[in-house]
Amino acid sequence: MKKYRQIFHTADLGALIYGKSMPALYENAAYAMFDMMTRGTLSVKLCGTKIKKIVRSKGPDKEALLVNWLNDLLYLSFKNKVLLNKFKIINLSETGLKADVRGYVFAKEKNPIKKEIKAATYHDVEIKKVKNGHAVQLVFDV
């Protein structure tokens, strides 16, 4: 199953995210966001100083939780100037999650962020059941 595909959005970036399970959907959404920030090169071998963090996010429902998780990762990335590429959900409920995230210290030549994403938005977010799992459409402000 493909993790995501980019979809048309006039002003911003849109993505349709897939996941076999709910944790996989959250992990793939994070992957999609950073993959778009590197213009589709996140799967290329990164190098440099590695980082590892535990992230905890909260939200009033599963959709808001998903958006909050992505924005928590953006904050982590900009604050620490790191590019994240591995995401493992450890615990997930409707209103909270704990995850192990990994990545590399941002270096323009080695691990470039080529596209700034300002935020993941709550615009029309709805997690839907689809054949083989779950899907959600997300709009990112760029």
Add this chain to the structure above:
Amino acid sequence: MTQAFSGKFERINEYRWRIPKSYMQGMRVPGKIFSSEKMLKNIIQDNAPQQVANAAFLPGIVRESMAMPDIHWGYGLPIGGVVATDIDNGGVITPGGVGYDINCGIRLIRTSLAADEVRSRMKELVDALFHKVPTGVGSTGKIKVDYRGEEEILTKGAKWAVQKGYGWQSDLDHCEESGCIKGADPTKVSKRAYERGHDQSGTLGSGNHFLEVQVVDEIYHEDIAKAFGIEKGKITIMIHTGSRGLGHQVCGDYAQRMISLLSKFRIDIPDKQLSCVPVRSEEGEAYLGAMRSAANYAWANRQVITYLTREVFKEFFGESAESMGMDLVYDVAHNIAKIEKYELNGKMRTLCIHRKGATRAFPPAHPDLPQDYKKTGQPVIIPGDMGRCSYLLAGVQGAEETFFSTCHGAGRLLSRAAAIRATRGRSIAKELAEKGIFVRCDERETLHEEVSEAYKDVSEVVDVVHKAGLSEKIARMRPIGVIKG
């Protein structure tokens, strides 16, 4: 997600189209889009009119949910949206009606330099600007401030920059809100936002933000152009940027908080990105205080970039910025919520005006205008795309209809991905150079995303607001040098 708008418009006149209240149950007022018939065909291609209808659900909304001719699909409110709520009648404020880039805005600097003096050295000038003004994703500036310093920026805005020597007193006179909006409350700005903002002052950022060197190539109103210091054949400089990571974080923090407050205030809206709270509530006041802080950060940012630009010109031409007449014509915000007073049904009302991708445009004699613009009306700066042109307009009395708001730019036509696909294999920088426009960009693909074809023709947008009586055309400027993030 890509479906065209399927609702029906009622034609009000040549440039006004109504979405009736009956379109969706729950709309408190009708929607109104300013557009020509020709442009409307593009507008309905994406779902932006639906977002106009969604905004009509906001509690306390008055008159109409409006959109300018540069309307396109955003999140929450569409880009180009104007919404006013009556704050003494339960009117709300929504971060989705301002956007993540709080006080994204634009300023225009005039010069007394003739284009002919500059054109032959344009490539070197663009290189010098690119070297001096930090651009690109996560770019950091030379100005590093501690927590107290950042707090001062959030409180004082462009005034902070001028006090530090990064500008002139006259710059402040020619800024919306004098570059420092009152009521900023830095204690309502999160630690996260502070962290994202501390090293980004004086940076352009990326995406559609830019610094352009332009030539005035057409004057439509001689007297007002003269009053604005604009002369045909002379060089102008345009700066487009906002509040960077600090503003993005403020919007994110409050959008997140307001989603959890919808049930408390019993607010029902069709899009979570329009989550809102009454302006007159503890939470509404908190967002206003934080949003104004971010707005001040953006004004300081554009002021510092102005300083860097003047420094480059000074070194490059060997003259002082003063002797080259590098005065600020004006600086406008186009992503902001403001508290303004208007007469509605014979009564003076205090309104919260959300302008998201829309520009305030005060008419002549408005009390908030500086003395030298009292006769002309407010200068309104409308950037186009990097290959065509930009406009200088003036505010007019007719825009009372829109709470003195007008368009903010060209408005996108193609998504970024579609623009990249459509221009694959082309060298945009080379094409622009052949047209006499030198461009430096941090990321090559940004040039593809920002290619002219990706935008509506700004001349059509400006013609609509001019003919609809929302503002008056004063001058047109063409780019000859561009730096982008």
